Every structure is written in structure tokens, then in C-alpha cells.
Amino acid sequence: MQTREIIDADHAYMLQTYIRPEFVLERGQGCYLYDTEGRRYLDCVAGIAVSALGYADPDVAAVIRAQAEGLIHVSNLYHTREQAALAQLLVELSFADRVFFSNSGAEAIEGALKLARKLQYELHQAEKHVVVAFEGSFHGRTMGAVAVTAREKYRLPFAPVMPGVRFAPFNDLAAARAAIAEDVCAVLIEPIQGEGGISTATPEFLAALRQRCDEVGALLIFDEIQCGLGRTGTLWAHELSGVTPDIMTIAKPLGAGFPIGAILMTQAVADAIQPGDHGTTFGGGPFIAAVAKVVVEKIAAPAFLEHVREVGGYLDEALHDLMASQPRVTELRGRGLMRGVQVNVPAASVRALAHEQGLLLVTAGDDIIRLVPPLIIERAQIDELIDKLGRAIERA
Ligand SMILES: Cc1ncc(COP(=O)(O)O)c(C=O)c1O
Numbered sequence: 001m002q003t004r005e006i007i008d009a010d011h012a013y014m015l016q017t018y019i020r021p022e023f024v025l026e027r028g029q030g031c032y033l034y035d036t037e038g039r040r041y042l043d044c045v046a047g048i049a050v051s052a053l054g055y056a057d058p059d060v061a062a063v064i065r066a067q068a069e070g071l072i073h074v075s076n077l078y079h080t081r082e083q084a085a086l087a088q089l090l091v092e093l094s095f096a097d098r099v100f101f102s103n104s105g106a107e108a109i110e111g112a113l114k115l116a117r118k119l120q121y122e123l124h125q126a127e128k129h130v131v132v133a134f135e136g137s138f139h140g141r142t143m144g145a146v147a148v149t150a151r152e153k154y155r156l157p158f159a160p161v162m163p164g165v166r167f168a169p170f171n172d173l174a175a176a177r178a179a180i181a182e183d184v185c186a187v188l189i190e191p192i193q194g195e196g197g198i199s200t201a202t203p204e205f206l207a208a209l210r211q212r213c214d215e216v217g218a219l220l221i222f223d224e225i226q227c228g229l230g231r232t233g234t235l236w237a238h239e240l241s242g243v244t245p246d247i248m249t250i251a252k253p254l255g256a257g258f259p260i261g262a263i264l265m266t267q268a269v270a271d272a273i274q275p276g277d278h279g280t281t282f283g284g285g286p287f288i289a290a291v292a293k294v295v296v297e298k299i300a301a302p303a304f305l306e307h308v309r310e311v312g313g314y315l316d317e318a319l320h321d322l323m324a325s326q327p328r329v330t331e332l333r334g335r336g337l338m339r340g341v342q343v344n345v346p347a348a349s350v351r352a353l354a355h356e357q358g359l360l361l362v363t364a365g366d367d368i369i370r371l372v373p374p375l376i377i378e379r380a381q382i383d384e385l386i387d388k389l390g391r392a393i394e395r396a
Pocket of ligand 1: 105109223227
């Protein structure tokens with residue numbers, strides 16, 4: 001099929017839940033994607049914060065080739081070496097004592113909510129069932145995940161969703177304390193909100209949530225599906241705050257583009273779960289676990305994280321220079337290689353104009369350009385990004 005036929009087939013046969021630009025991507029190398037007409041794009045979307053190692057990473061390709069000849073799937077009825085090794089690695093690199101593997105971010109959120117509910121059910125039956133989530137949150141598209149997602153557009157048309165959710169303002173200590181009452185089972189927060197506009201939780205806010213959760217016996221759940229695994233320059237986004245959760249969800253970059261999520265938890269949470277309480281056919285199978293282990297090992301390497309901090313600092317300076325010279329940029333958000341650029345022109349038109357110049361961008365709301373490039377991005381590519389972004393904003 002040629003470019004036009006592919007786009008027409010999409011329009012004819014696909015459920016139209018996405019508005020896609022008029023090009024067809026066919027290959028990638030490093031931080032660049034190429035379309036069927038041979039055009040090159042600097043990718044600052046990375047499959048929505050997934051392709052941390054960029055495209056055609058040789059170590060990922062090698063493990064895929066090797067594992068294709070080994071086990072791909074056997075179900076979670078059996079032990080596999082690959083799954084055990086990935087679980088051990090994640091435990092060694094985090095606050096957690098135990099791991100459960102899912103197939104996506106939303107599924108990790110569903111599982112996290114179930115684990116929290118189960119623990120509280122053992123202690124208090126259904127009385128302590130309320131989940132506190134935050135304005136600006138996004139946790140996925142399944143029924144439980146949309147229930148804890150603030151944006152009404154994602155939630156209201158699917159009512160009734162999971163009951164027992166209370167939303168509190170983000171970074172508002174007093175309001176959060178009031179919302180986290182004795183009936184609260186768990187508090188769910190993204191240390192840096194992604195879809196909601198790249199808003200960063202202050203260390204004081206995370207510490208206050210930890211304290212309040214301990215006071216009322218609620219579990220603290222960090223959703224690091226977008227901000228975790230190196231994106232902010234530390235392995236976990238919450239590291240800088242010094243606060244640790246009871247449960248953490250991760251996904252996006254974990255599988256280098258293959259679907260996998262994980263729920264990391266303390267032993268106290270794990271103790272509430274009996275065999276049969278939760279499960280999945282595919283989650284953390286040997287193929288995906290082998291790939292994810294390579295991804296985690298590469299991202300967790302001190303030199304890799306140092307690179308993210310170094311180019312993240314360079315990007316920060318370049319964005320501040322852009323803001324100083326471009327009045328249409330009104331605010332900069334985020335940390336490391338998870339940045340939001342607020343503009344006073346429609347973000348969607350900046351994105352469309354950037355596409356024309358060979359730069360892939362994604363928005364986060366109506367006025368935020370979200371920058372989540374592959375973590376392997378170099379200074380020269382950041383120069384290219386700033387140049388093209390600046391021109392797109394100018395023309396918007
Ligand atoms: C913070 C956060 N949580 C959960 C999800 C849902 O993940 P998935 O799309 O893999 O279901 C996303 C996806 O964008 C996310 O950014």
C-alpha cells in the first residue's frame with residue numbers, strides 16, 4: 001500500500017479514536033523517525049514517553065532476536081527465569097519488596113487499586129474504600145483508571161465508573177489533608193502529572209501526603225507510568241522528594257515499545273494478597289521480561305542517568321532562552337526530559353506546524369507542548385528541537 005492508500009484504509013477501517021497527521025511512519029533510528037515519503041522527523045514524543053532508548057537500539061534488537069528462539073509465552077501458571085530476574089532487578093532498584101506484572105499502564109493502575117482495596121478490606125471490610133486522586137490527573141482508560149482520572153471528558157460519558165473516588169486540588173496541602181479522611185483506602189498521585197499538563201508535585205506536598213496517609217492508615221500510590229524510569233534524570237521521579245510510596249505503578253518505557261506494566265509494592269501490601277486474588281494471562285511473560293530487563297539495566301546505569309541530567313540541564317537553559325525571546329511562551333514546567341512549554345497560542349497548531357518542519361511534538365491540554373524525547377537525545381538534537389519549536393510557535 002502507498003501512503004494515500006494506507007491513510008484511506010485507516011479512515012475506512014479503524015475506529016476513529018485518534019486524529020492522525022497525514023503521514024505514515026515506517027522506520028526509526030536513534031531519535032529520528034522516517035515516513036513513507038522519505039521525510040525525517042526528530043521525535044520528541046517517543047511513542048508518548050515510551051521509546052526511552054530511541055529506535056533500533058542494538059541491545060534491544062539483540063535480546064529480541066535471542067529471545068525469539070527461546071520462550072515467548074507460557075502463562076503465569078509457571079516459573080520462568082526471565083520473569084524472576086526482572087522482578088529481582090526492579091526490587092533491588094526501588095523501595096519495593098515485590099512486583100506484579102501487567103500488560104499496560106492502565107492495567108497496572110487497576111491492579112494497584114485492587115491491591116489497596118484488598119489490604120483495607122482485610123482490616124476494615126468495605127468501610128475504608130475511598131480513593132483520593134488529584135485534579136489534573138490521568139491514570140488510563142479502563143473503568144477503574146478513568147474513575148481516578150480527573151478530566152471529565154474521559155470519565156463522565158462512561159458513567160457509572162468505579163465509585164468511591166474523591167478528587168483534591170494538586171499541590172494544596174490543606175485541601176489534601178481534609179480529603180484524606182479516615183474512610184480513605186489509598187491516595188494516588190503522579191509525582192509529575194503527564195497528560196494533565198506536566199505539573200510537578202512539590203517535595204513538601206509528597207511528604208505531607210505520606211504523613212497524612214500514615215495518620216489515617218491509607219496507602220500512598222505513586223503513578224510513575226510516564227515520569228518514572230529515568231525520564232526526570234533519576235531512576236524514579238519521587239527520588240528527589242525522599243518520600244517513598246507503598247505501591248508504585250510503572251509501564252511506558254519498560255518494554256522498549258512492547259506492552260508491559262508493573263506494580264511495585266512493599267511487603268505489607270503483598271501480605272494482604274493470597275494466590276488467586278489477582279492475575280493476568282500475558283503479564284510479564286518470558287519474552288517481554290527479557291526485553292524489559294535490558295531496558296531497565298541500560299536506564300539504571302549511572303552514566304545513562306547522568307546523561308539524562310546533563311542534556312536535561314541543556315534543554316532547560318535552551319527553553320529559558322526561548323522563553324526570553326518569545327513572548328508566546330508563558331511558562332516552563334517539568335524536569336529532566338519531561339518538559340511542558342505553555343504557549344498563549346493553540347498548542348495543537350504549534351504541533352501541526354512542527355510536523356511540517358520535521359519535528360514530532362505532542363500536547364498536554366490546549367496550551368501545553370509536551371516534550372518527552374528519547375532519553376538518548378544529544379545536545380545537537382536539542383538545538384534542532386529548539387530551532388524548529390521556536391519557528392513553529394512563531395508561525396502559529
Ligand atoms: C501517568 C499515566 N498513568 C497511566 C497511563 C495509562 O497507561 P496505558 O496507556 O499504558 O494504559 C498513562 C498513559 O498515558 C499515564 O501517562
